[in-house]
Amino acid sequence: MFGAIEKPLPRPSEDSQPFWEAAYSGELRMQRCGECGHVRFPPSLLCARCLSANAEWAKLSGRGTIYSWVIVHQSQHPAFNPDAPYNVVIVELEEGPRLHGNLVGCANDAIRIGMPVEVVFDKVSGDTALVKWRPR
Amino acid sequence: MGNLSGKYAIVGVGTSRFGKLQGVSSMGFTLEASKAALDDAGLSRDAIDGVLVMMPAVMGEQHGWAARVAAYLGVEPTFSATMDMGGATACGSVATAMAAIDAGYCSTVLCCFATQNWPQGVAMQLFGSEFQVPYGDVGALTLMGHIKRRQMHEFGYTEEQYGQVAVTWRRHAQQNPDAQMTKPMTLEQYLASRWIVEPLRLFDCCPNTDGGGACIVTSVERARDLAKPVARVLGAGQSHSAEIIQPTGRDAQRIPGSKAADHVYGMAGVTPRDIDCAQLYDAFTPRVMHDLVAYRFCAPGEAGPFVAAGNCTYGGTLPCNTAGGLISEGHLSGFGHIREAVRQIRGEAGPRQVPDSELCLVTGYGGAPHEAPPTVSYSALILSK
Numbered sequence: 001m002f003g004a005i006e007k008p009l010p011r012p013s014e015d016s017q018p019f020w021e022a023a024y025s026g027e028l029r030m031q032r033c034g035e036c037g038h039v040r041f042p043p044s045l046l047c048a049r050c051l052s053a054n055a056e057w058a059k060l061s062g063r064g065t066i067y068s069w070v071i072v073h074q075s076q077h078p079a080f081n082p083d084a085p086y087n088v089v090i091v092e093l094e095e096g097p098r099l100h101g102n103l104v105g106c107a108n109d110a111i112r113i114g115m116p117v118e119v120v121f122d123k124v125s126g127d128t129a130l131v132k133w134r135p136r
Numbered sequence: 137m138g139n140l141s142g143k144y145a146i147v148g149v150g151t152s153r154f155g156k157l158q159g160v161s162s163m164g165f166t167l168e169a170s171k172a173a174l175d176d177a178g179l180s181r182d183a184i185d186g187v188l189v190m191m192p193a194v195m196g197e198q199h200g201w202a203a204r205v206a207a208y209l210g211v212e213p214t215f216s217a218t219m220d221m222g223g224a225t226a227c228g229s230v231a232t233a234m235a236a237i238d239a240g241y242c243s244t245v246l247c248c249f250a251t252q253n254w255p256q257g258v259a260m261q262l263f264g265s266e267f268q269v270p271y272g273d274v275g276a277l278t279l280m281g282h283i284k285r286r287q288m289h290e291f292g293y294t295e296e297q298y299g300q301v302a303v304t305w306r307r308h309a310q311q312n313p314d315a316q317m318t319k320p321m322t323l324e325q326y327l328a329s330r331w332i333v334e335p336l337r338l339f340d341c342c343p344n345t346d347g348g349g350a351c352i353v354t355s356v357e358r359a360r361d362l363a364k365p366v367a368r369v370l371g372a373g374q375s376h377s378a379e380i381i382q383p384t385g386r387d388a389q390r391i392p393g394s395k396a397a398d399h400v401y402g403m404a405g406v407t408p409r410d411i412d413c414a415q416l417y418d419a420f421t422p423r424v425m426h427d428l429v430a431y432r433f434c435a436p437g438e439a440g441p442f443v444a445a446g447n448c449t450y451g452g453t454l455p456c457n458t459a460g461g462l463i464s465e466g467h468l469s470g471f472g473h474i475r476e477a478v479r480q481i482r483g484e485a486g487p488r489q490v491p492d493s494e495l496c497l498v499t500g501y502g503g504a505p506h507e508a509p510p511t512v513s514y515s516a517l518i519l520s521k
Contacts, residue, residue, distance in 0.1 A: 012266065042265070071331065072334075074330075085331075086272055099269050100267060106228070
């Protein structure tokens with residue numbers, strides 16, 4: 001009766017477009033403040049630390065550690081129901097910001113806080129790559 | 137700056153029918169709860185000249201929601217706003233009402249909220265940011281799962297300690313004829329309950345609740361003319377910031393919500409030791425652990441043992457969530473907590489009554505846990521005889 005419900009893809013904003021473009025080209029980039037050096041996330045016109053608008057889209061190391069992790073058993077979106085149980089992790093980057101994502105290449109019951117991880121890019125469409133993580 | 141401490145009172149509290157109840161709209165429940173609060177206060181609707189309503193987010197963008205509530209109630213307020221602080225709105229609306237009355241914009245304010253979780257004819261909103269939803273990270277559950285994970289990691293809280301919150305609140309709900317979840321629950325049943333978002337179990341989570349609540353704020357002078365004992369607002373406090381994912385604030389080491397605690401205690405001129413009972417915002421059990429620390433009843437790491445030792449039930453050092461909380465009374469977005477706090481202050485809580493209950497803390501929490509960065513508001517009130 002209904003078509004398959006598709007997983008929602010990121011819909012970039014004016015602020016986030018460079019983040020997603022970089023991801024599709026295989027790079028993790030975030031804004032580094034030209035005044036105070038703070039690497040900020042999510043993307044924003046102003047630095048949350050010093051309110052400067054002066055920033056460059058710096059390429060980051062792509063390395064971090066698991067800050068927290070959960071296993072979704074009861075999906076809150078029908079497109080993800082077949083994936084359950086699946087993980088959602090928060091990665092703390094070497095450069096400081098924390099971001100949500102999925103850890104791949106690791107059994108859910110082997111995930112630990114502090115586990116070293118590195119970025120991988122999962123091309124999910126002709127113009128979009130999701131930012132995911134694997135153990136390093 | 138004027139000090140509003142003790143100048144204003146909550147004179148009416150009420151709820152609609154609530155539970156899993158199809159067939160009544162968000163507006164319908166809002167009107168039902170508002171009428172109950174008017175009846176409780178012994179006020180006619182003509183007394184209402186301020187209306188504050190929490191955004192029913194499940195219905196998406198609703199222009200002029202608070203003014204529409206006023207129109208459906210048949211009143212024409214001189215002050216109104218739709219507020220958007222999620223579960224922090226109930227306490228926050230009382231604080232805003234006090235300020236608006238003090239400013240002379242109005243004299244008696246209705247604060248209310250209700251929701252129908254499966255509204256007919258409304259396109260359901262998918263919450264969440266581009267940095268979360270594509271990873272299957274949808275809604276508040278994942279953030280609260282992360283918060284429980286970090287609490288267990290940092291403080292060593294055990295499953296049994298979270299279970300004690302759920303089991304204790306369930307026992308409290310059995311003393312509340314309106315409660316949604318009253319079936320007896322043991323710690324073993326909690327520990328056997330299924331994962332929702334591990335480490336959150338089913339019984340760490342409040343149920344979905346259709347329905348709502350309301351309260352009415354006016355001056356202590358007007359309150360004294362009414363039939364019920366006066367429940368004065370001694371303190372109000374708030375803080376608003378990003379949580380867990382993004383330490384952008386310049387004061388990232390501070391315990392989230394502690395600024396709201398400083399304000400509520402500072403305005404009331406009391407300390408945590410003075411509080412006789414507390415209604416802590418508990419959409420999920422880790423919230424209770426957090427608020428026991430943020431509002432300085434426990435040092436960091438001591439909340440789990442504090443609950444497990446029985447301090448938070450009737451006869452304990454700090455009876456909490458005496459009507460069952462969101463987890464077992466039902467998710468009335470904090471208006472249930474305000475109703476119970478007022479009843480405790482009035483001495484109307486029946487079998488749940490905390491003896492000599494003179495000071496009651498109510499906390500709220502909510503906002504945009506599903507956005508980037510996950511952003512929440514803390515709000516609190518201290519009520520007094």
